[in-house]
Amino acid sequence: MAFILGVSKKYHPSEFGGMLRGKNDVIEEVLVIPATTYGNGFVDTRMDMIPIDHSIIGSVHSHPGSDYRPSRADLEFFLKTGPVHLIARSPYAGITDVAAYDRSGKRIRLSILQ
Ligand SMILES: [Zn+2]
Numbered sequence: 001m002a003f004i005l006g007v008s009k010k011y012h013p014s015e016f017g018g019m020l021r022g023k024n025d026v027i028e029e030v031l032v033i034p035a036t037t038y039g040n041g042f043v044d045t046r047m048d049m050i051p052i053d054h055s056i057i058g059s060v061h062s063h064p065g066s067d068y069r070p071s072r073a074d075l076e077f078f079l080k081t082g083p084v085h086l087i088a089r090s091p092y093a094g095i096t097d098v099a100a101y102d103r104s105g106k107r108i109r110l111s112i113l114q
Helices: 002-011 073-081
Strands: 016-024 025-034 056-063 085-089 098-101
Touching: 002 025, 002 056, 002 085, 016 085, 025 056, 056 073, 073 085
Parallel strands: 056 085
Antiparallel strands: 016 025, 016 056, 085 098
C-alpha cells in the first residue's frame, strides 16, 4: 500500500497505472506499466503493453484529483482485466485515499494483511 501511495505521489499530477498480481483476491505485487503511457490517461494504456500473466488479478491507477470514483472508461477497463481494482486519490496520504472495486465497479472492502 505504501508503494502504491508513493508511486502515485511521484507521478502526480499525471496518473500512475499498474497491474495487480496475486492469488484469488489477495494482492501480492504491483506491476508498474511502462512509463511511456503516463500522462495519456490510464485507460489509454494499450492492452498489449500489459504482460500476459495469469496471476494478474486486476489494476491500480491514481486520480490526480480528490475523487476516487471510477470513470466510465475505468469501468469498461475493469470488466476486461480482473476482479480487483484500486484507485488512489490525491493527496495519497493513506488507506483512506485508496478505494477498491470489483469487476462491475462496486466498492469492495480493502484490508491490509500484515
Ligand atoms: Zn480513473
